[in-house]
Amino acid sequence: MVTALADRLAARGWRITPQRRAVLSALEGEHVHLSADQVHAAARGVVPEVSLATVYNTLNELIAMGEISEIRLADGTTRYDPKTGPDHHHLVCGGCGLTFDVAPRGVGGLSLPQGQRHGMAVETVEVVFRGRCPNCSRRD
Amino acid sequence: MVTALADRLAARGWRITPQRRAVLSALEGEHVHLSADQVHAAARGVVPEVSLATVYNTLNELIAMGEISEIRLADGTTRYDPKTGPDHHHLVCGGCGLTFDVAPRGVGGLSLPQGQRHGMAVETVEVVFRGRCPNCSRRD
């Protein structure tokens, strides 16, 4: 899988380095959304000398290329999300930031009336459900 | 209006200081969502010696009390939102961060099937529409 994505990126002019491959594998290996630090830790498992700076650079390039997306949590940190696409929704724990992808019902019925668009062209809609995960509920 | 809110907070044990009153007036006087710096600037118009630290402290207390809410933008900065309530949605410009409150149609129909809740108790739903404001579109 990493290979397929790497090839796709190479076709777009990317130089494939061990570091980038490590970052890609970190993103594909996990199911939850990862912080930059977590991506760094995972990438180090493959290529011990990857620097955090390279991880950030790579993540930002992937975002710019539309291959991953970022979610800003309420605590100010960022999570990076391997999946991509126009309609992509989340369930976030307000306690620990744990984040899941979800496919809610009724999204298709959402719309913003012209009168409320303030002259803006609406490009995407994101729905965020917030709550507390079992772990954090227990700690309340 | 500031008085009413101030009274409400006083009833909850808040000490009403000129600085806090200034922060409250800054939040109520504007229609758009403000950054901490913008709140600071506005508050200074009333009480010139308010410090940024006090503005942050006050904003965080207001958040904890549920009187305002915060929105983290894609660029990592935070906007503070005077209005409050369970169903509170936004329209955000991806170019400059300009943010509006909106009341979309179809929100009532949104739901997260049990199977996708990962054991979490869902407390709130937020819908974010993203696009580009007329100014930023012009710059593309």
Place this chain on the structure above:
DNA sequence: GTATATGCAAAGCATTTGCATTAAA
């Protein structure tokens, strides 16, 4: 009078950047 809020300046964090070095193509 007493507990709390303030301002200042310093500390913290996550993220970005400059630059010399290294390596992919």
Place this chain on the structure above:
DNA sequence: TTTAATGCAAATGCTTTGCATATAC
């Protein structure tokens, strides 16, 4: 060979904190 990617460390920007002083109650 040439251009781009890397690592390091320093810089950045927003936000928080410690502490002595001032002030609301």
